[in-house]
Amino acid sequence: MRSHDNRAWFLLLPALLLLGVVGALPLLAVINYGFHDIFTLQDVHWVGIDWYVDILGSDRFLASLGRSLLFSTLALTIQVPLGIAVALLLTSYGRRAVWGLMLCALPLVVPWNMIPMLWLGLIDKGGGLLGPGLASLGFDWKFTAWHTWALILIVDTWHWLGLVVVLAYAGLSAIPSAYCQAAAIDGASRWATFRFIQLPRITGALAIVILLRFVDSFMIYTEAFAINAGGPSDATRFLSIELGEEIKGFSYGQAAARATLYFLIVLAVVWAFVMATRQSEDT
């Protein structure tokens, strides 16, 4: 077992130093900026919590928050079960599953700003492989709100399904085969084997997948902005797009207050999630 030794902190020092410079310092700075009105770096005024009052009181913020939460919920409910299903499918192929894993990991290495380009090219009415077919079906991602939503969800699923598959597969392949054999001897159905043997053993892997997918989809920017820039008529105006507008508009104080707020929301969700997983570990 692990022995108790507080000198182990010395081994953490380099990591702490690095994270302090690129993480903690900027975070403190952002929180500080959020209480100021910033015209230039020399011309800064204390405004207290004015920005927060403004943001929290605006309907636009609440609407964007709702949209981002809905998007994260949809992304998680599609991608997590689908990823687990693909991972289960792959485990039945034994050694050859490696090819499936490599296939699923492929979208992960595509630069983020190219992913919307690839998909817009694919559904382009003129030269896209799917474009003419989709156009004849009446698919219009520019002006029909739910079509834009569907497109962003599909693109996001394409991008991130591989991460879910790889981590779920990692969890599944760590289960000793004796467990599943014992279940088979007892006559357990495929579903019962999954529900009572496989699922409980991959919760650790799933927890990190759910957290990463939550924060990344909650703060989706690159894909959403490139596909329709928040449109049509603000239907895909997510939290990050509002923040992006403020940074581009040079209203740094307000942007910092907003960034702090987003950080606190993410932190609250992560905290609740960690507490929930710890409780289920202890029982």
Next chain:
Amino acid sequence: MIRAAALLALAGFILLPLAQAVILSFTATLPTEALAAGTIGLMNYRNVLAAPELRAAMVNSAVYVVLNVVLCIAVALPAAYALARYRFVGDRHFLLLILVFRVTPPVVLSLPIFILFAQLGLVNSPVGIALVHCLFNLPVAIWILESFIRAVPRALDETAFLDGHSTASFFFRFLVPEIAPGIGVAAFFCFIFSWVEVVFARILTVTAGKPITMAINAMFGFQTDLGLVMAMTCLSLLPGVAMIWFVRNHLARGFTLRA
């Protein structure tokens, strides 16, 4: 039958957008005097390699990604060892802390990081990007390496120390060879998260040092040569595909939540 059909559908879904890009990259999309639009050939790739700013972008990307991977592994190894082998005051808090940094949205920190790095003279330099990408890569590297070190029996450490090896000698001669696949997997995840990242890469390269992602963005203009863009995109995929190939047999170790 159903399983094969499902796999085929999955392969189609994943490969379709990439197939489109590959086809376009071999097609002349912007007609010139010598070449009609729609001609098939290698001209886009030739044009990419002939453009000095595109070549420079590839070098820039490669430099900061490699720097980032080396830095992450070097810093994560001792931390992962400490977490795998010892209990100490605040170990769970440390794990929670790195989790928090991993999930902090980059856009939240982009503004102060730019100001801080401008003061340190790290803007437009690959070192700056390599450092800031540690924010989300270091936690992942620590998680992965910790799980691999935990799987190594303690006896390895004890025999090495009994044989009179110093800590450094133990690390490099015993531990690193033992967890080489883990280092490969950690390097893979650091590599892909750094290679594809655009938020920090954009704000930290104002006038120079543009990475591949930004070079591709800059190619969009009044008359976009889509074939050239896609050729550049396909080239930018190659290192990632090579990384997938190298770690394919160890990819299935993944990483789990530790907090």
